[in-house]
Amino acid sequence: MIFLLYLALGVVAGILAGLFGVGGGLIIVPVLIYSFTLQGVDPAVMTHLAVGTSLATIVFTSLNSIHGHHRMGATRWPLVGWMSIGIVVGCALGALTASWIPGNDLQTVIGVFAIAMAIQIAFNLRPKGGGTDYRPPGKPWLIGGGTIIGWASAIFGIGGGSLTVPFLLWRNLPAQQAVGTSAACGLPIAVAGALSFMWFGHGHDDLPAWSIGYVYLPGMVGIALTSMVSARIGVRLAHRLSPTLLKRLFAALLLVIGLNFLI
Known part of the structure; x- marks a missing residue:
């Protein structure tokens, strides 16, 4: 029965990923926490398990997005390469940071972040693309930005699109290429983040069966299959719905999720 929930969650996460260009982490994490509650998972490890599993599923959901953007020529692979150096380091640090935060406090942090993202999306609070005056950001900017993005993404269990796109726009990358490059950065975020959560969760006695560290394999497989x-x-x-309507719906959804974590 629980596995059916994971399959259904994968459908929702996949649709949201296609609709809004995100990995679905902020949707996956709260539903996983709910499912782990039903399974009687220890609250001390529940949130960390949800975050790690979310990152593992994004490995699979990001592949379709990467392929599509690459075909459209919207991915700046040299930028992805340099950012990935920082991303790997940042994800390891983020997973380590998350492992130090108690489960309830981690939920509060995720809730605040979800509300912040809702406000950002609702009011379109992000830099504009650089257009014709684009100049490639330097390697220190890319590595440093990747480190911060990887660190935050690992804590929140997300693919980093809500952070990477604004960063690249701020560095004057054209908007379409910012989205395409961000999608490609989601893969190293997910891989490095999931592996880090596996490592830091290894050896915990309170984890459920079929877990590798803080990654719950049945949840990962179920979500990945359908997403x-x-x-x-x-x-x-x-491509059929109004972009304005889509933004408002997603912002409202994130607001509800954030408030649910805080209340």
């Missing part, structure tokens, strides 16, 4: 397919549905919907 990779349903992401295509989200892409089609994104």
